[in-house]
Amino acid sequence: MKEEEPQQPTSSPDLNWNDERTLVEALRMGDEAAFSFLLDAYYGSLLRLAMAYVPSRAVAEEVVQETWLGVLESLPRFEGRSSLKTWMFRILTNRAKTRGKRESRYESLDSGDGLSESDDESWRDPERFRPSGALAGHWLTPPSMWDEETPERLLLSKESRAIIEQAIQALPSVQRQVITLRDVEGIDSKDVCNFLDISETNQRVLLHRARTRVRKTIEHQLNEKRTSS
Amino acid sequence: MHMMAGNLSCQDLADLITDYLEGSLTFSERLRFQIHLGFCTGCRNYLNQMKYTIRTLGKLPSEPMPEDVRDELLKRFRSWKKR
Numbered sequence: 001m002k003e004e005e006p007q008q009p010t011s012s013p014d015l016n017w018n019d020e021r022t023l024v025e026a027l028r029m030g031d032e033a034a035f036s037f038l039l040d041a042y043y044g045s046l047l048r049l050a051m052a053y054v055p056s057r058a059v060a061e062e063v064v065q066e067t068w069l070g071v072l073e074s075l076p077r078f079e080g081r082s083s084l085k086t087w088m089f090r091i092l093t094n095r096a097k098t099r100g101k102r103e104s105r106y107e108s109l110d111s112g113d114g115l116s117e118s119d120d121e122s123w124r125d126p127e128r129f130r131p132s133g134a135l136a137g138h139w140l141t142p143p144s145m146w147d148e149e150t151p152e153r154l155l156l157s158k159e160s161r162a163i164i165e166q167a168i169q170a171l172p173s174v175q176r177q178v179i180t181l182r183d184v185e186g187i188d189s190k191d192v193c194n195f196l197d198i199s200e201t202n203q204r205v206l207l208h209r210a211r212t213r214v215r216k217t218i219e220h221q222l223n224e225k226r227t228s229s
Numbered sequence: 230m231h232m233m234a235g236n237l238s239c240q241d242l243a244d245l246i247t248d249y250l251e252g253s254l255t256f257s258e259r260l261r262f263q264i265h266l267g268f269c270t271g272c273r274n275y276l277n278q279m280k281y282t283i284r285t286l287g288k289l290p291s292e293p294m295p296e297d298v299r300d301e302l303l304k305r306f307r308s309w310k311k312r
Contacts, residue, residue: 094250139272146274154285155290184285208247
């Protein structure tokens with residue numbers, strides 16, 4: 001068990017903020033260093049998630065501000081049944097949904113559910129596959145081998161990062177939400193279904209379409225880099 | 230071999246790839262999927278590309294917090310503490 005620490009109102013450098021119970025206790029005690037740690041650890045994720053829900057960055061920043069205040073309000077009631085991150089994401093999701101509805105005149109042009117794309121199958125890349133003959137459905141231009149570092153090296157380039165981010169932003173809103181929660185933020189599939197109020201099956205379909213598009217963007221970026229070097 | 234009748238095409242595999250990674254294929258679907266992977270380099274590469282895509286997404290850096298936002302929130306925190 002941890003040793004008894006004297007109550008310090010400001011910084012407690014010996015405590016491990018990566019242990020959630022320690023962090024939550026310190027927050028409840030009003031420890032500013034703990035709160036500062038929390039802000040740094042989660043600001044970026046909250047902003048990214050908010051941007052998956054609302055049409056503008058300015059609105060997203062407001063939603064994040066409201067979320068932090070909501071976190072402070074609800075902190076006394078946090079029981080640790082879920083992780084802190086999931087709990088904060090839930091607070092954000094509720095705020096963002098309310099806000100998103102208010103801003104919904106922007107969303108009306110969007111195929112909101114991301115599922116009503118069945119007329120447009122271009123995201124499936126049909127031109128990559130043989131249309132006919134004995135080998136119908138097989139690769140026409142097979143994907144090349146990526147080594148482990150290849151896509152991650154892209155992240156070292158500011159321009160490439162921006163292109164990947166844009167690819168995510170360009171997705172229909174619910175696809176954007178699913179891929180952000182699942183792949184960028186690593187949230188559990190069941191929690192994502194709860195946040196978005198969708199079935200597992202729908203979640204898989206949305207995730208599939210989103211990932212297929214993003215893979216294509218990354219492949220395109222890598223090909224660009226290869227030909228230009 | 231009788232499996233030829235149920236062979237997946239590469240397009241089929243691409244369509245099933247998320248189900249595969251999520252573990253939601255039926256036993257026989259997964260078997261056909263893996264058999265296809267066994268003889269198709271293009272699809273093995275595609276699966277790897279998909280895995281690396283997911284990994285890359287997980288490593289996207291997040292924005293740092295602007296100082297003025299931090300200051301504002303610390304102020305709120307201090308007044309929250311006092312309650």
